[in-house]
Amino acid sequence: MKRIESTKNTRVKQWKKLHTKKERDKTGLFLIEGMHLIEEALKFKVPMEELIVRTGTEYALLDVGNIDVYEVTDEVMKQISETETPQGIAAVCRKMEPKAIDLASAKLLLVDQVQDPGNLGTMIRTADAVGLDAVILGEGCVDLYNGKVIRATQGSLFHIPILEGNLKEWINELKSVGTPVFGTALEGAKNYKEIEAPHSFALLVGNEGNGVNPELLKETDANLYIPIYGNAESLNVSIATGILLYHLRG
């Protein structure tokens, strides 16, 4: 146990830097906050490097092994935390290499340029709930290790592989092994209810305002839409993802 009382301590400055994607990319580290996420990280064997606890926070029940534990003041915890009311416990974790996926039998979510952290996190949580094999993030998505994304996943980012990559290449690989790829679009699309739950599939969803990149929609096996019966112009992308995934899962 080490104590840190000054917000000017170099370690505190290093932790704060992890609020930026640049630093997370450089170091391969990211921050998580709150007891629930820390428990999930430990349960799913995410490499944890440092535990940071506010004086008085109970953590004896956590089996953190022999990693460094830092006891910090309320003021220091406020600096590290990205929430308005810090929970009093945080950890520095190391990004993991996701394991390989058998594309021929996989159920996947492909995400094109989703920029709202709450949406992306909720989509990952839903992908986990419906039992997908992986989530693939295309270029232009908000960073997976953004604090808001992590919180919205409620720990699901530790439960299923999440990969980054070129979606066009992914689509072509999936098609080559016979896994159908379904885009989402308003025009030239089929009502999703016409599709029966397939053995394997990839669902491709897109940006909040612009939807999926039209170049990618050209590559899919079919594009789907969810009917709008009222006056809303569209559904929120995370809601549409939930409806479509639970339908395709069957």
Place this chain on the structure above:
Amino acid sequence: MKRIESTKNTRVKQWKKLHTKKERDKTGLFLIEGMHLIEEALKFKVPMEELIVRTGTEYALLDVGNIDVYEVTDEVMKQISETETPQGIAAVCRKMEPKAIDLASAKLLLVDQVQDPGNLGTMIRTADAVGLDAVILGEGCVDLYNGKVIRATQGSLFHIPILEGNLKEWINELKSVGTPVFGTALEGAKNYKEIEAPHSFALLVGNEGNGVNPELLKETDANLYIPIYGNAESLNVSIATGILLYHLRG
């Protein structure tokens, strides 16, 4: 056109007060921000009392009739706005009395103690998209006229009636006219896929952490659950609402 340059102007202070539920309740007024919401409010004939535009914002295409228009400085707009990057246009609107609903043929969403503004707004947007007749907010929900709720609805709060009331009384009234009420619960509940789309229904969803009040779950015709196939503990309430509403709508 009136010009306001000082953030200390009494009218600016009145507008800012509308950020609080207390003031909205007292005056019956609420603020909306952004061109899209203002267009939706006008299209759906929401009474508008004042239009507030930042100098240079184009609004000539809006048919606001002869209401008061205030031109304000960037500094004043920042005070009125609840977003980080104000869009340069806002309006003061008057709450409307929702019209009556025929309960015997209605499709409704009942919301118990949902406290996250993004969740409530998204649920209202989804309820609109799926063509519900109304949304009923029970006690303990975040205020409908909270700025974040309004933005997350994307204007859907102007498209369908949204009522506030005692959910127990609503459930009993619905049952008395033969409209089935479906709660959502993890225990003692049916897989939602076992339910065929009914002629009329009310779906009852609940708080992010605690779910629906057990006292209300006792009053329903049946309680439903969405299977979790992965390691997530639950679905986000707005996602669950989307999946269930699109299923019940048929």
